Amino acid sequence: GQQLNQSPQSMFIQEGEDVSMNCTSSSIFNTWLWYKQDPGEGPVLLIALYKAGELTSNGRLTAQFGITRKDSFLNISASIPSDVGIYFCAGLNAGNNRKLIWGLGTSLAVNP
Amino acid sequence: GAVVSQHPSWVICKSGTSVKIECRSLDFQATTMFWYRQFPKQSLMLMATSNEGSKATYEQGVEKDKFLINHASLTLSTLTVTSAHPEDSSFYICSARGRDRGLNEKLFFGSGTQLSVL
Numbered sequence: 001g002q003q004l005n006q007s008p009q010s011m012f013i014q015e016g017e018d019v020s021m022n023c024t025s026s027s028i029f030n031t032w033l034w035y036k037q038d039p040g041e042g043p044v045l046l047i048a049l050y051k052a053g054e055l056t057s058n059g060r061l062t063a064q065f066g067i068t069r070k071d072s073f074l075n076i077s078a079s080i081p082s083d084v085g086i087y088f089c090a091g092l093n094a095g096n097n098r099k100l101i102w103g104l105g106t107s108l109a110v111n112p
Numbered sequence: 113g114a115v116v117s118q119h120p121s122w123v124i125c126k127s128g129t130s131v132k133i134e135c136r137s138l139d140f141q142a143t144t145m146f147w148y149r150q151f152p153k154q155s156l157m158l159m160a161t162s163n164e165g166s167k168a169t170y171e172q173g174v175e176k177d178k179f180l181i182n183h184a185s186l187t188l189s190t191l192t193v194t195s196a197h198p199e200d201s202s203f204y205i206c207s208a209r210g211r212d213r214g215l216n217e218k219l220f221f222g223s224g225t226q227l228s229v230l
Contacts (some may be wrong), residue, residue, distance in 0.1 A: 003155070033219065042118065042205045042221035043156070050216055088155060092217070100146075100219060102155045 006089050006103030013079055014111050021087060021106040022073040029091035032065050032072040033100070037086045046087075047074070081110050115139055116208045118222025125196055126230055133191045133225045135206030141186040142208035146219070147179070150203045162189045196229045203227075 006023045013019060023032070031050055035043035047058050049065035049072060056063055062075045072091075076083055089103040115138040125131050135145055143164050148156040160170045160181050168181035178200075180192040189208075193200055206222040 031217065035221075040203075040224065040226065042116075042207075042224040045218060045220065048216065048218055090219075092219075099158060099161065104155050107153075 004089055004091055004101055004103040006106055008106060009104070010107040010109070012109045012111065015079060015081060017079055019076040019079055019083070019108060020073060021089075022071060023089035023091075023103045024071040025091055025101070026070070027093065028069040029093050029101075030069075031092035032063070033090045033092065034061075034063050034072070034074045035088045035090065037088060037105075039085075043088060076108075079108075079110050081112050084108055084110050116142075116206065116220045116222045118206050118225055120225060121223060122226040122228070124228045124230065127197050128195055131193045131196055131227060133193075133204055133206070133227075135189045135191070135208065135222050137187045137208040137210065137220075140208075140210040142189075142210055143186060144209040145183060145189040146207045146209075147181060147189075147191050148205045148207065150205060150224075152203075156205060159191075193227065196227070198229045201227055201229045 004023045004025050033048050034046045036046055037043045047056050047063040052069045053067045054065040060077045086105045086107050088105045090100045117136045119134045145162040147159045149159050150156050158171050159174045160168045162168045162181045162183040164183045164186050170176045183189040203224050203226050205224045207219045
């Protein structure tokens with residue numbers, strides 16, 4: 001099925017560094033969602049974006065809904081060890097029977 | 113915030129037995145729930161969409177007789193893996209569609225069920 005292009009696939013950073021990841025699509029979405037998944041757990045919603053150009057923060061996390069509605073990025077500032085996990089972007093398209101389209105994930109490792 | 117409870121968290125069963133996984137929306141009504149399957153280090157793969165009071169819609173390649181879905185109420189959907197085989201071993205996750213206080217639509221996920229078939 002359709003998937004979003006998410007990059008990078010993995011990152012290994014030092015504690016305190018900032019992190020940026022993004023997702024792109026060939027089609028337009030009405031909603032962009034960013035999730036974090038820890039091992040053996042279900043995804044947890046971090047940030048939801050509903051309008052083109054929207055910039056939303058959640059603590060050290062900031063995400064933006066691209067103006068073209070075909071992309072989104074997630075930034076994590078001043079990373080800490082508990083930021084370790086897999087981050088997924090997901091798009092919701094009204095024209096796709098309201099199903100989430102997922103990125104393949106970005107695996108983040110933080111070196112204390 | 114909205115919470116989705118999924119049970120059990122993990123289950124080990126013998127080949128040929130059936131396993132039922134429950135997904136409950138705890139503080140909101142979910143007219144639509146989704147069932148996903150996830151293999152290690154991969155993204156979530158949608159198996160089926162479950163609508164309350166109607167038959168589930170299965171994705172291509174997913175056997176409806178193998179993975180029985182029942183969405184009997186606005187807060188409960190169940191997935192039954194019938195006659196489980198080792199290749200059914202996987203991480204199964206449910207999600208429920210709800211709205212936040214601003215009436216924005218969100219999808220909330222259960223904590224997942226790790227199924228191991230011996």
